[in-house]
Amino acid sequence: MDMRGKTVLITGSTDGVGRYVASRLAAEGARVLIHGRDAARARALIDEVVKAGHVAPTFYQSDLSSMAGTRELATAVTRDHARLDVLVSNAGIGSQSDGPHRQESRDGHELRFAVNYLSGFLLVHLLLPLLKAAVPSRIVNVASLGQHPIDFDDVMITKGYSGSRAYAQSKLSQIMFTIDLAEELKDAGITVNALHPATYMNTTMVRAGGIAPLSTVEQGGAAILHLVEGDDVAGRSGLFFNGMNEARANPQAYDADARRRLRALSLKLTALSS
Numbered sequence: 001m002d003m004r005g006k007t008v009l010i011t012g013s014t015d016g017v018g019r020y021v022a023s024r025l026a027a028e029g030a031r032v033l034i035h036g037r038d039a040a041r042a043r044a045l046i047d048e049v050v051k052a053g054h055v056a057p058t059f060y061q062s063d064l065s066s067m068a069g070t071r072e073l074a075t076a077v078t079r080d081h082a083r084l085d086v087l088v089s090n091a092g093i094g095s096q097s098d099g100p101h102r103q104e105s106r107d108g109h110e111l112r113f114a115v116n117y118l119s120g121f122l123l124v125h126l127l128l129p130l131l132k133a134a135v136p137s138r139i140v141n142v143a144s145l146g147q148h149p150i151d152f153d154d155v156m157i158t159k160g161y162s163g164s165r166a167y168a169q170s171k172l173s174q175i176m177f178t179i180d181l182a183e184e185l186k187d188a189g190i191t192v193n194a195l196h197p198a199t200y201m202n203t204t205m206v207r208a209g210g211i212a213p214l215s216t217v218e219q220g221g222a223a224i225l226h227l228v229e230g231d232d233v234a235g236r237s238g239l240f241f242n243g244m245n246e247a248r249a250n251p252q253a254y255d256a257d258a259r260r261r262l263r264a265l266s267l268k269l270t271a272l273s274s
Contacts, residue, residue, distance in 0.1 A: 001229040004029035007084050007134070008228070009077060011064065011123070012091030014041035017142075017201055020221040021088065022057060023049060025228070032057040033081075035073060035091065064091050064119035066106040067270060074126035084130035086228050089120035089174070090142040095163035102161040109269060110156040112163070116170035121177055122270040128190075135189030136234070139181070140227045145196040145242060147172035147250040152261055175240050175249045176259045177266070182238030193233065194249075195241035197223040219243075 003025055013022040014036030026032045026049045034057045036042055042059040050056050060076050063069040077084070093115050105114035124139060131137045148168035151157075157166055178194040185192060197220030223243045227233055240249040252258050267273070 001231065001234070003229055005031065006086065007031045007033065007081055008086040008088065009033040009035065009060075009084060009127070010088040010090055011035045011073075011120070013088075014038055014045055014059075017197055017217045017220040017224065018088070018090040019045055020217045021090070021224050021228070023052075024221060024225060026054045026057055027052065028229075029054075031055065033060060033077060034058070035060045035062065037061065037063055064123075065111060065115050067118075067122060068106075070119045070122045071126065074123055077127065078130060081130060083134035084127055084137065085134045086138045086140070087124065087127060087131060088140045088142065088224060088228065089124065090224070091119065092116040092142070092170075093167075095146075095167040097163075100163035102157065102166070107269075110166055112166040112170045113156065113173065116167065117173040117177070118266065118269060120174065121266045122272065124181065125270075125272055131190050132188060137190050138228060139178075139190060139192040140224060141174045141178050141192070141194040142224060143174040143178075143194045143196060143240070144168070144171040145199070147175065147253075149250060149252040150176075150258065150262060152258075152265075155265065172250050172253060173262060175253045176262050178240070179238045179253060180259045180263055185237070191233070191235065191237040193227050193237060193239045193241065195223055195227060196243065196247075197221070198243060 008025050008030045010018050010022050012018045013034040022032050022034050039061055046056050060073055062073040103111040105111050146168040148165050150169055175194045178192050182192040198215035201215050201217050201220045226244055239246055
């Protein structure tokens with residue numbers, strides 16, 4: 001895909017792999033919309049892009065740990081743009097972010113489930129009109145190889161909690177949503193794919209978890225860019241990739257009943273109509 005003039009929203013793009021992808025797409029001539037919580041980081045990225053001779057990205061500041069913050073982001077983007085060619089759902093928190101203990105969002109949901117999954121679920125649905133206005137358009141969900149099946153009797157993990165389990169459950173939820181949404185949008189001209197970009201990239205999230213990086217943001221960024229603009233994935237949807245290669249997710253991702261239950265719960269928690 002020729003990215004010149006294309007409008008791309010990348011959540012969680014003031015740091016880490018999102019920042020790298022934003023810089024690359026700006027260099028390719030895309031109209032880049034960056035998102036994050038830290039205005040100083042956003043300013044540094046904008047200055048870097050402009051210094052390199054490219055069009056300044058537009059910054060949208062919001063906190064995706066709340067439904068209100070997610071809705072505010074969608075409202076702002078919809079106010080400013082008539083179409084959206086690509087949405088990269090990259091914002092997230094790791095298994096150790098702010099400690100491994102169980103935390104809740106402002107809406108009372110388990111925090112990793114709220115930030116890593118629910119916010120993206122809500123944001124995509126709110127921005128679908130813009131994506132439909134730009135067909136053929138693409139949605140890329142940045143997930144992980146770390147996946148844990150959902151216990152529908154305790155989705156918020158009130159018992160036996162661990163940060164790693166919560167993170168892995170939220171990432172599998174993203175993949176299940178990817179498959180479901182791809183089916184829903186089968187004839188709409190919008191592709192939806194998910195990926196594990198690279199293992200333990202050198203990012204703030206990985207370092208905060210006390211983990212020695214095993215790969216670079218450039219490696220992970222290349223995998224994300226492949227789904228954003230690769231001609232070989234045009235028209236292909238509902239897939240999970242490990243880096244550049246198509247892969248299989250946890251078996252629960254292919255359980256239609258489990259996806260139906262997750263969808264019903266997600267619509268209820270985000271106050272969206274079915």
